[in-house]
Amino acid sequence: MSVxxxxxxxxxxxxxxxxxxxxxxxxxxAGVSSAxxxxxxxxxxVVSLVRKKAVDDAxxxxxxxxxxxxxxxxxxxxxxxxxxxQSLDSPFYGSTLRGIEEKLLPFGYCPLxxxxxxxxxxxxxxxxxxxxxxxxxxxxxxxxxxxxALKSYAKSLPIVVTGRALTAPGLVALNHDNVEGARMATQQxxxxxHRQIAFISGDPQHPDAIERLLGYRKALEASRIAFDPALLAxxxxxxxxxxxxxxxxxxxxxxxxxxxAANDQMAVGAALGLSRHSLRVPExxxxxxxxxxxxxxxxxxxxxxxxxxxxELGQIAADVLLQMLAGTQPVFELPPPRLIxxxxxxxxxx
Amino acid sequence: MSVxxxxxxxxxxxxxxxxxxxxxxxxxxAGVSSAxxxxxxxxxxVVSLVRKKAVDDAxxxxxxxxxxxxxxxxxxxxxxxxxxxQSLDSPFYGSTLRGIEEKLLPFGYCPLxxxxxxxxxxxxxxxxxxxxxxxxxxxxxxxxxxxxALKSYAKSLPIVVTGRALTAPGLVALNHDNVEGARMATQQxxxxxHRQIAFISGDPQHPDAIERLLGYRKALEASRIAFDPALLAxxxxxxxxxxxxxxxxxxxxxxxxxxxAANDQMAVGAALGLSRHSLRVPExxxxxxxxxxxxxxxxxxxxxxxxxxxxELGQIAADVLLQMLAGTQPVFELPPPRLIxxxxxxxxxx
DNA sequence: TTGTACGCGTTATCAC
DNA sequence: GTGATAACGCGTACAA
Numbered sequence: 116m117s118v119x120x121x122x123x124x125x126x127x128x129x130x131x132x133x134x135x136x137x138x139x140x141x142x143x144x145a146g147v148s149s150a151x152x153x154x155x156x157x158x159x160x161v162v163s164l165v166r167k168k169a170v171d172d173a174x175x176x177x178x179x180x181x182x183x184x185x186x187x188x189x190x191x192x193x194x195x196x197x198x199x200x201q202s203l204d205s206p207f208y209g210s211t212l213r214g215i216e217e218k219l220l221p222f223g224y225c226p227l228x229x230x231x232x233x234x235x236x237x238x239x240x241x242x243x244x245x246x247x248x249x250x251x252x253x254x255x256x257x258x259x260x261x262x263x264a265l266k267s268y269a270k271s272l273p274i275v276v277t278g279r280a281l282t283a284p285g286l287v288a289l290n291h292d293n294v295e296g297a298r299m300a301t302q303q304x305x306x307x308x309h310r311q312i313a314f315i316s317g318d319p320q321h322p323d324a325i326e327r328l329l330g331y332r333k334a335l336e337a338s339r340i341a342f343d344p345a346l347l348a349x350x351x352x353x354x355x356x357x358x359x360x361x362x363x364x365x366x367x368x369x370x371x372x373x374x375x376a377a378n379d380q381m382a383v384g385a386a387l388g389l390s391r392h393s394l395r396v397p398e399x400x401x402x403x404x405x406x407x408x409x410x411x412x413x414x415x416x417x418x419x420x421x422x423x424x425x426x427e428l429g430q431i432a433a434d435v436l437l438q439m440l441a442g443t444q445p446v447f448e449l450p451p452p453r454l455i456x457x458x459x460x461x462x463x464x465x
Numbered sequence: 466m467s468v469x470x471x472x473x474x475x476x477x478x479x480x481x482x483x484x485x486x487x488x489x490x491x492x493x494x495a496g497v498s499s500a501x502x503x504x505x506x507x508x509x510x511v512v513s514l515v516r517k518k519a520v521d522d523a524x525x526x527x528x529x530x531x532x533x534x535x536x537x538x539x540x541x542x543x544x545x546x547x548x549x550x551q552s553l554d555s556p557f558y559g560s561t562l563r564g565i566e567e568k569l570l571p572f573g574y575c576p577l578x579x580x581x582x583x584x585x586x587x588x589x590x591x592x593x594x595x596x597x598x599x600x601x602x603x604x605x606x607x608x609x610x611x612x613x614a615l616k617s618y619a620k621s622l623p624i625v626v627t628g629r630a631l632t633a634p635g636l637v638a639l640n641h642d643n644v645e646g647a648r649m650a651t652q653q654x655x656x657x658x659h660r661q662i663a664f665i666s667g668d669p670q671h672p673d674a675i676e677r678l679l680g681y682r683k684a685l686e687a688s689r690i691a692f693d694p695a696l697l698a699x700x701x702x703x704x705x706x707x708x709x710x711x712x713x714x715x716x717x718x719x720x721x722x723x724x725x726a727a728n729d730q731m732a733v734g735a736a737l738g739l740s741r742h743s744l745r746v747p748e749x750x751x752x753x754x755x756x757x758x759x760x761x762x763x764x765x766x767x768x769x770x771x772x773x774x775x776x777e778l779g780q781i782a783a784d785v786l787l788q789m790l791a792g793t794q795p796v797f798e799l800p801p802p803r804l805i806x807x808x809x810x811x812x813x814x815x
Numbered sequence: 816t817t818g819t820a821c822g823c824g825t826t827a828t829c830a831c
Numbered sequence: 832g833t834g835a836t837a838a839c840g841c842g843t844a845c846a847a
Contacts, residue, residue, distance in 0.1 A: 135840095137839095137840060137841085138840065138841060139840075139841090147817080147818085148818045148819075149818090149840090149841080149842095150817075150818060150842085150843075151816090151817065151818075152841095153841065153843080154816095154817090154842095154843095155840060156841095157842080159842080159843080160816080160817090161816070162816070162817085163817090165816090165817065166817085180593065180596060180597050180840090181597060181840090181841080182538075182597065182599060182840055183597045183599070184534055184537040184538050184543060184598065184599045184840080185538050185628050185823095185839070185840035185841045185842090186840080186841055186842075187534040187823095187841090188532075188534050188538050188762040188822095188823050188824065188825090188840080188841075188842095189822080189823055189840070189841040189842045190821075190823085190842055190843090193534060195598075202563065203559055203562040203563045203578075204556070204559030204560045204563045204759070205559070206554070206556060206760070207552055208560075208718060209554030209555070209556075209559055210552065210554045212553040213552065213553045213554045213580070216553060216579075216580060225577070225579070225594065226578075227575070227577060228553075228576075228578050229566075229575070230563070230566060231507070239835090243530065244575065246530065247530050247531060247532065247533045248533045248534065248575070249533070249534045270710055280822065299843090304557065339846070343809070354760065354762070355763075358763070358844075377830095380760075383760070383763050383764075383765075384763050386765055387763050387765055387767070390766070405806060408758060409554070409658075410556070410704065410730075411735070413704040413708070413733050413734050413737050413823080414733075414765070414838085415733075415736055415737055415740055415765040416740070416763070417737070417836095423847085441577045454766075470819090485824095487823095487824055488824065488825065489824075497833080497834085498834045498835075499824090499826095499834090499835095500826085500827085500832065500833070500834060500835080500836095501832085501833065501834075503825065503826060503827090504818095504826095504832090504833090506825095509826085510832075510833090511832070511833070512833085513833090516832085517835085531824090532823090532824050532825070533825095534823090535823070535824035535825045535826090536818090536824080536826075537825090537839090538823085538824080538825070538826090538838095538839045538840065538841090539824075539825040539826040539827080539838080539839055540825070540826050540827085540839085541826085541839075552821055557827080643846065728833090733819080746823080788818080809830090
């Protein structure tokens with residue numbers, strides 16, 4: 116039984132000052148003009164040390180906290196970034212949100228998360244809501260909206276979007292190489308001696324799904340394995356659909372020795388479906404997923420997967436937006452897909 | 466292979482108007498005063514139909530979108546609610562955040578999520594940041610901050626906090642009955658004939674952990690089973706700690722036929738640890754978790770768990786805050802813990 | 816270096 | 832009902 120080393124007390128004195136303190140009050144207290152206080156707060160201009168000391172003391176004494184709403188109105192920048200995710204409880208995007216937040220905070224920016232629910236109309240409303248709140252920029256995670264609509268928004272606001280390949284002024288797209296990731300996963304199964312490899316695709320509306328199917332087929336072709344539509348099962352990126360897909364696959368009596376699922380959630384569902392029919396992973400069927408969710412390491416058995424580092428993606432997206440806001444040409448490097456091998460796949464033996 | 470029924474086109478026309486349109490411009494266009502436009506926008510007073518029509522047309526024509534920052538400054542309310550969660554990628558709180566968002570949006574409020582990282586100081590900074598942004602109210606999910614600090618904040622801002630039992634003016638606490646939930650889970654294992662029931666606790670700094678241990682002991686006492694410290698393993702609420710705890714338990718050579726883990730993530734880790742030693746769930750060891758994560762239904766085997774309906778919790782928290790903002794005495798009912806039985810536990814046979 | 820004065824876009828308080 | 836006009840709290844020319 117481990118002992119917690121840092122048993123530090125959690126006593127924290129709140130800054131709570133019920134009264135509202137304004138910059139003007141600080142100015143009065145310090146005996147200077149409000150402009151001087153503002154200058155000190157923003158480092159806009161050089162201020163004499165005596166006055167600076169007086170102002171700092173006054174701020175401390177009164178417990179002054181700048182009103183960011185007023186600052187936003189006056190300065191034109193709100194120091195908040197809109198983030199359109201699809202669902203706040205997505206295990207994949209959750210890490211991305213964390214990456215965004217951690218990158219933004221040190222620079223004084225605060226993310227404003229809204230969810231688009233995989234619906235173009237909802238997304239549009241989200242973006243409009245963010246614009247009404249005068250965010251300084253927007254990060255869109257994948258999304259269903261058309262490229263055209265996105266480009267149009269980019270005219271008035273810097274935008275970073277993931278999961279697409281397009282370029283436009285004021286718009287940077289961060290596109291993960293799904294084809295290559297899927298190819299790697301499939302190739303791995305081929306290298307392990309598998310020839311009947313089933314593929315559980317994602318929602319065909321989703322570009323990721325299409326690209327991953329492409330990568331699957333690409334690997335098969337490279338090894339001169341004929342693509343068999345009977346080995347293709349359509350899923351919807353959630354666990355339930357992976358389970359369903361495997362049940363259909365089994366019911367079809369089509370033989371397969373391995374499954375590549377277009378994401379980890381479906382892979383987990385598939386694993387359950389297999390065990391329902393007493394098929395063991397990896398003894399009877401090898402299994403690989405996609406996304407490398409944090410939980411996949413603890414699946415039973417630990418799931419092999421293609422990592423597209425959701426957390427880093429968030430950090431990069433935020434970083435790129437920060438660069439755009441700074442007015443510099445954004446430079447960035449997207450990590451390539453990485454195959455994470457765990458215990459869910461093994462060599463096929465006849 | 467299922468066919469997607471709603472193959473609706475995703476064409477959405479963006480509201481994008483690069484030019485900034487102000488309320489004054491609308492007023493000029495409609496030939497009325499800005500006050501009238503504001504009144505129509507907010508329904509503050511009765512306006513003649515002719516003018517209303519003119520204003521509505523002008524709004525439509527110019528594509529006017531109210532500046533919520535300016536509105537916040539002038540009106541004193543920002544229509545945004547601060548939400549202090551602990552980690553944006555928590556599978557448990559993710560559902561809660563979704564519940565909060567879905568409840569708030571229809572009322573014109575927008576949640577502002579920040580994460581406290583299970584650290585009282587970080588939380589304090591979060592709340593200060595939210596106050597600087599002039600949120601109308603705050604929801605704190607559990608949190609490490611002292612009750613005293615929280616009460617102090619509540620003096621200047623309505624606060625809803627989960628995972629605590631305390632009352633104060635301007636403060637409502639939504640407390641889940643952890644003791645009862647843990648008691649139910651343990652009792653279930655006892656009812657199944659288990660007598661050596663190990664308990665993997667959570668981070669002892671966390672009130673939930675303490676209460677769930679209490680519930681575990683309460684159930685044992687009720688059945689006159691002596692509490693055995695050797696069956697207690699300390700975890701930290703993450704998968705890794707559940708795995709570690711089980712390995713320690715096994716290494717200690719202490720016999721046990723069932724495990725109750727203080728949350729699902731540790732339960733999943735524990736399941737992996739058991740399989741590392743060729744112990745099957747539930748044939749050799751029964752297992753119950755806590756939280757009923759969305760993914761637990763698809764664990765292998767599907768995990769029995771105590772549900773505290775994270776999603777509903779979020780909805781209720783938001784609803785209570787909305788009531789406080791409306792000035793009414795909040796009424797609400799917290800759902801009791803529910804035991805969700807799946808395939809990870811079974812009757813103990815000698 | 817420092818202060819004055821105005822503007823940011825909206826709501827709220829008056830009179831009419 | 833409706834329209835001036837004063838806040839709201841801060842940034843920033845401009846002048847000193």
